[in-house]
Amino acid sequence: MSAGTGVVFVGAGPGAADLLTVRAVRLLGEADVVLYPGTYLDEAVLSHCRAGCRVVDTQGLDLDQITASMVSAAQAGERVVRLTSGDPSLYSALHEQTARLDAAGVEWSVVPGVPAYAAAAALVGRELTVPRVAQSVVLTRMQARSTPMGAGEDLVAYATSGATVVLHLAITRIRELMAELQSVLGADCPVVVVHRASQPDEQVLRACVGDVADAVEQAGFRQAAVVLVGRALADRADGAGESFLYSADRPRKSRALSVEGG
Numbered sequence: 001m002s003a004g005t006g007v008v009f010v011g012a013g014p015g016a017a018d019l020l021t022v023r024a025v026r027l028l029g030e031a032d033v034v035l036y037p038g039t040y041l042d043e044a045v046l047s048h049c050r051a052g053c054r055v056v057d058t059q060g061l062d063l064d065q066i067t068a069s070m071v072s073a074a075q076a077g078e079r080v081v082r083l084t085s086g087d088p089s090l091y092s093a094l095h096e097q098t099a100r101l102d103a104a105g106v107e108w109s110v111v112p113g114v115p116a117y118a119a120a121a122a123l124v125g126r127e128l129t130v131p132r133v134a135q136s137v138v139l140t141r142m143q144a145r146s147t148p149m150g151a152g153e154d155l156v157a158y159a160t161s162g163a164t165v166v167l168h169l170a171i172t173r174i175r176e177l178m179a180e181l182q183s184v185l186g187a188d189c190p191v192v193v194v195h196r197a198s199q200p201d202e203q204v205l206r207a208c209v210g211d212v213a214d215a216v217e218q219a220g221f222r223q224a225a226v227v228l229v230g231r232a233l234a235d236r237a238d239g240a241g242e243s244f245l246y247s248a249d250r251p252r253k254s255r256a257l258s259v260e261g262g
Helices: 023-029 043-048 063-075 093-105 117-123 155-160 171-185 213-221
Strands: 007-011 033-036 055-056 080-082 108-111 138-143 163-169 190-195 202-207 225-229
Touching: 007 023, 007 093, 023 108, 033 063, 033 190, 033 202, 043 155, 055 163, 063 093, 080 093, 093 108, 108 213, 117 190, 117 225, 138 155, 155 163, 155 171, 171 190, 171 213, 190 213
Parallel strands: 007 080, 007 108, 033 055, 033 080, 138 163
Antiparallel strands: 163 225, 190 202, 190 225
């Protein structure tokens, strides 16, 4: 779907203006109206908008006000882009907003973006799935002043599985959460906290479950931070193996591709 046929939800990535997809940049350049979450994005992202585009910072608006802005603009024939931080598949209120757009008869589509946890892992040069250490990643958040968690969603249970745990929207409860995790992961389990990944003021804390809360509180992080927890984050994870996919013992077929110039 193009920007002219309804509302396009576009993942704006972790915040840097050059970490958007080519499609996202094109849609921003065509849009008449762009709604964006000012709390999480570097305003340089808006440099991709064309001159005359109307930009709306949604951090002071509730869901109904945001949706009303999108509906009125789309019904007036304007090209609307709703930017979300990271990727729209995670904590973007996509479900609620699209339900309202469906009720109003407004078409919509989704363009993916670089998720914040991926930007955080890239910044510290870590693979979250290391052979024989962790082959699963749990993306979750914790309940504070937010929507209740689903039945059966339990942080300790996730950590007990051995998966790398990625915590969103949890930085203000870091001490309480690390106390829970220490019982199953140990005080020495690696933790990486990335604040405003990819943005000019990004900061990285490398610590362990037992001492990361002190580091976070000293740094004064209160929002826009991703917490990565797990043995895969160690410089050289104990017991790490190598991927069978690239093993010399794995049978494989080779396929040569040619690129012709002209």
